[in-house]
Amino acid sequence: MTPAITVSGLVKTFGPARALDGLDLTVNTGEVHGFLGPNGAGKSTTIRILLGLVRATSGTVRLLGGDPWADAVALHRRLAYVPGDVELWPNLTGGEVIDVLGRLRGGIDERRKRELIERFELDPRKKARTYSKGNRQKVALVSALAADVELLILDEPTSGLDPLMEAVFQQVVAEVKAAGRTVLLSSHILAQVETLADRITIVRDGRAVESGTLARLRHLTRTTIAAETASPVTGLDRLPGVHRARAGAGSVSFSVDAEHLDAAVRHLTTFGIRSLVSHPPTLEELMLRHYETEEAAA
Amino acid sequence: MTATSSRPRDGGGPLTGTGAMVRLALRRDRLRLPIWVLVVVALVPRFYYAATSAVVPTPQALADATRLIRASFMRVLAGPFFGAEAVTTQKYFLAAYWVEFLLAAALMNILLVTRHTRAEEQSGRAELVRAAVVGRPAQLTAALVVAAAGNAVLALLAAVAAGAIGFTAGGALLFGASLAAAGMVFAAVAAVTAQLTEHPRGATGLAGAVLFVAWLLRGAGSLQAEQGGPLFWLSPIGWSQQTRVLAGDRWWPLGLSVLLAALLVAAAYALAGRRDLGAALVAARPGTACAPVWLRSPLALALRLRRAAIVSWAAAFLAVGLVLGGMTGAMSVTDLPIFAGADFGRAWLGLMVFTGSLYTGVHAVLSVLRLRAEEVRGLAGPVLAGPTSRRAWFGSSLLASALAVVALLTVYGVALGAGAALSTGDGRLVAEVAWASLRRVPEVLVLLAVPAALLGLAPRAAGAAAWAVLGCSGFVAVLGAYLRLPGPLVNASVLSHLPWHPLEAAAPVATVVLLGLAAALTGLGLYGLRRRDLSTG
Known part of the structure; x- marks a missing residue:
């Protein structure tokens, strides 16, 4: 099956500013694709190009x-x-806007709309000017999620929603995915993408710096370890693949590359482990690591 | 997936969604557009009544009024008087008021088109719309369709109104069509300016400047020849008037309007089809990374926020003042024996000084209503959450607005006086007119204090009420004596109390009373503001 979205070598300049600098992105049909990056990385510009709102300066873009x-x-x-x-x-009113946007898209599933309004606890009879940011967001979400479409493009869609509504959003996107639809989910809320996304692409400064399944990306990175020991740990710095080691009296924390994990843990046991916590890298760490490499290079 | 997957071009015409956009625009403007049309139409019998009952009750008075309106200094503002060999009240009505109706139609269209194009883009709503099944030029098309429909209704109703005041059927229809033609030209002008600037205010301002130039060309052309010289024929307002309603009824000048509108619309589509959503012709330049050292008090912030508005208004006042002042020389020459000895030059300057005061009032109201927008949009919150009291925030903002008023009246007065001095060779006029302009500060301060009081006492109504006070005051002050409105009503107008300098003597009592009133209203506003809840969202 052809991918839903294929972007390669995408460049967009606004005057002298280079918003996108050779970005690549592939979203397979039927997957939820997390599109991650800090503010100003070029996520929204990419999406605006995908929507035909903004024209690419160069590069190829195919959508559906x-x-x-x-x-x-x-x-x-x-x-x-x-x-x-x-x-x-x-x-x-909010209800009017949902209908207008739905009709502009060529019709709206009434039953689905009512169900979503209820699930998102939206009062559709209020004038849009009285809505808070979260409620305006719900209006756009209901209108988009009630549409019978192949592809959903969501650009930080839950900014302004409370955690309960965030949970509702996660459920609905899971249902959308189960129904075989494709979702491009741009976010800087990493936990959200972690739960929903099949694959992710991380962008920075207008370029994709990492792309793949979460498992594959994690494989490339380090595990974080925090331990309490009977005697103070020494000699960690000299071990290969160990980073950011911080040792206190009887406690230690560090991160270690996957291939050196075994040696590092073995080293710890010589000091008498009392407790040991290890966790796979979070997306925060994935992204922080990219910053570190940039800084090191600079 | 579906059969259409492999054929994305199916049913994707660029105008897709125009119908839905038209319905959305009509829903949004279901009050605004009918009110515009009805007010303009209602003014047809209202002005005709004014002309027949107050100004021209007898054949002799009609003949005198006609002579006056044909005098060179009046021709800039009114006329031309077509068919003067057989004067009727209907012809007089056209000579006196036609321009005003054309300006109103143009303004209605400029605001309408900008509202449905650039304003939508700037707010971000256009992004939601264009992400749906809506062609790139559909919003622009919908705005023009709604404008055309509005103009058609305006033309029909205006024709009915004109028929009711005694126009011939053909003349009435042509009168209505002349309004629609001017409206359509400026709808097209706004369609182009909406492509050029990032902000709707800039687009409206640019289109307004085009309208002003059209008005100036019409006026300058009237000075060249009574029935309109070459410059007159460069103005779309002039084309509508050259139909010579009730004096030969010719339709062909409207062909020029249609042609120009078509060319401008084509240009707008060419621009709209090529550019990114939200983009302007001129890309925004990056600003400074740090605030300048002087930007550290509420007053400095208030001035900084108003800087762009003050500078652009001052530039407009400078240009307009020079042009209007420059007409003084032509005004001073009168060929009418009954007005021999009258100082038309100074009468003209007095009228123009008053007009400047009225427009400065518009600036003052906009400047004060900013505070309401800041409050509702949550911009006032961060300031008031800091160690800035409501009194300091409100007071320094109003002070900034008042300083702007003084600055604008000074710039305008000096420019008007300089233009007058250049055209008459009388250098004393610079100081005389500048001082005349500054002496109108008190009444503008009252216009400024009205929204200030409302912000404290009735914030939701502040906008509508402030504009109503300004509009009614201006209307009554300009036309009160003319329409023989009752004295108390005329006195209720803020703008009726200061004499028209430089021709008339100073009025110290009125000056003091107006200043006191402005202070009292401001105090009321502060009183209310310190007691009420701040609005958000």
Whole structure:
């Protein structure tokens, strides 16, 4: 099956500023793809190009088998979009906006809409000007999730939602995925992507710095270890593959490359382990590591 | 997946979604657009009544009024008087008020088109819309369709109103069509300016500047020849008037309007189809990374936030003042024996000084209503959460607005006086007119204090009420005596109390009373603001 989204060597410049600098991204059909990066990395610009709102300076972009700029209208029948910062027409009610946006997309599933309004606990009869940011976000989410489309493009869709609503969002996206739809989920909330995404792409400074399944990315990285020992640990610094070692009186923490894990733990046992906590790298650590390498290079 | 997967071009015309966008625009403007149209139409019989009952009750008075309106200094503002060989009240109505109706139609269209194009993009709502099944130019098309529909309704209703005040059927239709044509040209102008600037205010301002130039060309053309010289024919407002309603009824000048509108619309589509969503012709330049040292007090912040507005208004006042002042020389020459000895030059300057005061009032109201926007959008919160009291925030913002008023009236007065001095060779006019302009500060301060009081006492109504006070005051002050409105009503207008300098003598009592009123209203506003809840969201 052809991928839902294929982007290669994408460049976008705004005057002298280079927002995207040769970005590559592949989203397979039927997967939830996490699109991660710090603010200003180029996530939203990429998405705006995928939506045909902004034209690429160079590079190739294919979306659902079409060109997002030239075939924008036809492609938009098959996708739904939620921006991170939703603005609504102040003198329309939330319910009206959901319908308007749904109809613009070519119709809305009424039953699904009512169900989502209920699940997200949205009052659709209030004027949009009275909504908080979270409620405006819900309006856009309900309208997009109730659409019968192949692809959902979600750009930091839960900013402003409380944790309960965040959980509802996770459930709904899981259902969408089970129904065989493709989701591009841009976020800097890493926990969200960790639970939902099949694969992730990490962007920085307009370029994809890492892409693959979470398991594969973790394989490349270090495990973090925190331990309490009977006697103070010495000699950790000299072990290969050990980083950021911090030793106190009777406690130690460090991270270690996968291939040197065995040697490091064996070294610890010589000091009498009283407790040992190890956890796989979180996405925060994945991203922090990229910063470190940049800084080291600079 | 579906059969369409391999054929993404199916049903993807660039105008897809236009119908839905038109319905959305009509839903959003279901009050705004009808009110605009109805007010403009209602003014047809209102002004006609004013003309017949107050100004031209007898054939002799009609003949005198006609002579006045044909005088060179009046032709800049009104006229031309077509068909003067057989004067009727309907022709007089056209000579006196047609321009105002054309300006109103143009303004209605500029605001409408900007509201549904650039304002949507800047707010981010266009992003939601364009991500749906909506063609790239669909929003622009919908805005123009709604504008065209609004203009058609305006033309029909205005024709009915004109028929009701005694126009011939053909003349009434042509009158309505002349309004629609001017409206369509400026809808097209706004469609282009909406592609050029990032912010809707810039797009409106640019289109407004085009309208002003059209008005100036019409006026300058009227000075060239009574029925309109070459410059007159460069103005879309002029084309609508050259239809010579009730004096030969010719439709062909409207062809020029249609042609220009079509060209401008084509240009707008060419620009809209090529650019990124939200992008402007001129990309925003990066600003400074640090705040300058002087930006450390609430007053400095208030001035900094208003800087762009003050500078652009001052630039406009400078240009407009020079041009209007430059007309003084032509005004001073009168060919009418009954007005011999009258100082038309100073009368004109007095009227223009007053007009400047009215527009400065518009700036003042905008400047004060900013505070409400800051409050509702949550910008006031961070300031007031710091060690800044409400009194300091409110007071320094109002002080900034008041300083802007003084600065603008000074710039305008000096420019107007300089223009007048250049055109008449009388250098004393610079100081005289600048001082005349500054003497209007008290009334503008009252216009500024009205929204200030409302911000404290009735914040939700502040915008509408402040504009109503300004609009009614201006209307009554300009036309009160003319329409023979009752004295108490005229006196209720903020703008009726200061004499029209430089022709009339100073009025120290009115000055002091107005200043006291401004202070009292400001105090009321502060009183209210310190007691009420701040609004958010």
